[in-house]
Amino acid sequence: MALISAQDLALLTRGEHPRPQELLGAHVGRLGRKHGVRFAVWAPNASRVSVVGSFNRWDGEADPLVKDEASGVWQGFATAARMGDLYKFEIHDRAGQLLPLKADPFARAAELRPATASIVAPALPLLKTRPRLSPERAMANARQAPVAIYEVHAASWRRGNGAFPSWDELAAQLPAYAAGLGFTHIELMPISEHPFDGSWGYQTLGLFAPSARFGPPEGFARFVEACHAQGLGLLLDWVPAHFPMDPHGLAQFDGTALFEYSDPREGFHRDWNTAIYNFGRYEVRQFLAGNALYWMERWGVDGLRVDAVASMLYRDYSRPAGEWLPNVDGGRENLEAISLFKRINELLGQEAPGAITVAEESTSFPGVSAPTYAGGLGFHYKWNMGWMNDCLRYIQEDPIHRRWHHDKLTFGLVYAFSENFVLPISHDEVVHGKGSMLGKMPGDAWQKFANLRAFYGFMWGHPGKKLLFMGQEFAQASEWNHDAELPWHLLDDAQGHHAGMQRLVRDLNLLYRREPPLHRLDCEARGFEWLQAEDREQSVLAWARHDEIEEGERRTVLVVCNFTPVPRPGYRLKLPPALATAGVWRELLNTDSAHYGGSNLGNLDAGLQAEADGSLRLTLPPLSVLFLGQEKS
Structure with a gap:
């Protein structure tokens, strides 16, 4: 050498x-x-x-x-x-x-x-060549594919035999569990080496090192292989925005501000007490871009979810007037970070084709998921934070008040196709006093579960890829605690509401994957059609999800939501002529099914046909979502 x-x-x-x-x-x-x-x-x-x-x-x-x-x-x-x-x-x-x-x-x-x-570690742990995504896994990342992500904090999914599970313990259970529930991807919260457990990995100092919390690095290679053996893609949370200022780390690395901006008005995060990478310095850009490629190329992961993108895009992020420095043009955008994102996404496209990047970006910055040649940042997907905030505010309202908040559910469709969106119910929604998803729901115990089942039905029927944080698939009752494993005991009663919720999430995933209208045009306006957007008095919404037209025909799935606890027999849903003459419709999934813990009200196995006026006469169960499909001849 x-x-x-x-x-x-x-x-x-x-x-x-x-x-x-x-x-x-x-x-x-x-x-x-x-x-x-x-x-x-x-x-x-x-x-x-x-x-x-x-x-x-x-x-x-x-x-x-x-x-x-x-x-x-x-x-x-x-x-x-x-x-x-x-x-x-x-x-x-x-x-x-x-x-x-x-x-x-x-x-x-x-x-x-x-x-x-x-x-001192091997350069290629267990990998003799740079792994490349197989055609099947590359296709599974595509915008036309069903993408349902199970977000996991590895240290608290299951604890194993010690304070932290080993990669091999996780490999033996987690991939099979996620695949069994119909998820297509696992996303791990940051697993790069970090000094403080309470940062959940978001304050990392070892970008190239899988954390020792889970054993030696080669164990991570076996975990990646286990995910792929189950047909799952693996995404990693990646943190290029900032780093903690521990004395053994990057801060003042050679006695000067080397990795970070020197002026605290652009180099210090007020929210997190961390240093901001100097995105304009060649060597730092190279360090970050090389690290992004490293996880794809050396470990064979399928993509990166990039944390805190908004904090990188804007120089005035979380800063009052007078405490930030404008760019060379006098604006608030961080031009160096913007060009770095483009560079990273182009590099990955060249060297790791088929892998994806997903931006956690909370503003209306244009073109986040547009290709760089079209002026975008080059990400493949963007988290839809606006949808998440609006819909959670709506579902937490008492049903009697929801008529006044109807627009919170419909507004998302105004911009739903402006980016390639992921609909995220992430760890951020179940920490810091926010409670669990079940805890957010109004009403008595039965209504809480019914509301949550209806919300998941709405989410899986809505355009956009899906992401759900661990524990919420079985309606964890308490807020997530990173120091303890999930409350798996809630599933001990196989006939209980928690197990029913788990069955619903599985069936929603399987339906989403099985029915092309629910995923193939997730990011295309032509795949969506409102059928009922204005019935705020009864809190009813309905829409059609369309597939591509093939051989002069297209398959459609109808989604009908009732967000009140009032059953609505004989509800008339007006269909456009093309759907009114499409033949018989049957329930594909009913979130009120007794199989999931509901009251079992609905349209059962009855075939439904539009009446002379072009409307379907439906029974809408309380706090429910129905999926209706065309009966195949």
């Missing part, structure tokens, strides 16, 4: 290397006839850098590194170092002052907190 070549150093200097992790960090190999580890770190303003570790008794004199002045990269070869050794970088600032020992920004493994040393 040679030290880093002049050509590679030049690429690093210009921020043009797509895989900086293959050069920087710790790499086991040979230099001539000597075995050891090459260490390299970017610290341009340091006056001296050494690698210290378990192999040299943490002696800063034993293995000094040599600086390349043009790039600011320090490198050297430690012949005593071996796989599995602990290490850090001993850095002196430009004045010669010794800084706290620094963990390796490119470390592929790290000690379990509260210890903070990096670990």
Whole structure:
């Protein structure tokens, strides 16, 4: 193994290397006839850098590194170092002052907190070549495909035999469970190494290291394989917006603001007490882009859900007037972050085709999921935070008041096709005093479950991909607690309401996947048609979901919602002529079925045909959603 070549150093200097992790960090190999580890770190303003570790008794004199002045990269070869050794970088600032020992920004493994040393790890854990998405998994990520995501906090799904489950314990249970409920993807909240459990991984300092909380990194490789064996895609939460300021981390890495903006008006997050990456610096952009590719390429994950995108797009995010710096044009947009998103999404499109990125973006910034060649940011999907907020406010209203809030459910269709949307009921909705989804519902115990069943029916019938946080599939009664596993005991009664809710989520997923009208045109206006949007007095909504026209015909599913506890026998739903003459309609799913814990009111197995005036006469159960499909000849 040679030290880093002049050509590679030049690429690093210009921020043009797509895989900086293959050069920087710790790499086991040979230099001539000597075995050891090459260490390299970017610290341009340091006056001296050494690698210290378990192999040299943490002696800063034993293995000094040599600086390349043009790039600011320090490198050297430690012949005593071996796989599995602990290490850090001993850095002196430009004045010669010794800084706290620094963990390796490119470390592929790290000690379990509260210890903070990096670990010399294999470059390709269990993977001999860069995995690429199979055609089947790439198609499963497509906007025409059914995408139903199960969001998981790995540390509290099940606890296993200790404080944290191992990757192998998770692999043995989680993928099969999610697949059995009909989900198409698992999304893990951040699993990169992070110092504080209470950040849930959103304040990470080891972007390249799967957290030691779940065992060695190679266990994560087996978990990825287990997901794919169940036919599931795996998405990872990814945090390029900010990082915590722990002394062993990236903050003031070489005694200067290296990874972060130097001015706190653009480099400090007031909400989270964290540092903001300097999105305009070539080497930092390269670090983040290389990390995004690393998870796709080295571990074979299917996509990234990018956290806190809005905080990156706007320089005045959560800042009062006078406490932020405008861009070069005098505006509030962070032009460097915008160009970085485009760069990352283009890089992934070139090097990891078929993989996806999903933006958690809470504003009306245009073109988040539009391709970069059309002026967009290049994400494949965007979380629909507006839909989530409006619909949750509606469903928490007492049904007697819902007539005054009807527009909260209909407004989302004004902009539903402006982006490729994911409808998220995420962990953010069941923490910090917000209670559980079941706890948000009004009414007595029966009505709470009925309301939640109806809300899920509305969500699965609505255009957009789906995301549900763990525990809400069986109506967890308490707020999510990251220090404990989910309350699985609620499912002990197989005939109870919690088990019924779990069966409903499974059947909604299976219906969503089975019926092309419910997913194929999720992101296209031509796939949706209002049938009843104005019956606010009875809190009834109805629409048609259409598939593509094939051989002169198209298949349609009708979705009819009753958001009051009043049964409505004989409700007339006017159909457009093409649907009124489409033949017999039958219930595909009824959220009020006794199978799910409901009152079992509905249209049973009766075939329904439009009457002479073009209307269907339906029985609408209380607090329910009906899915109706065309009877196949």
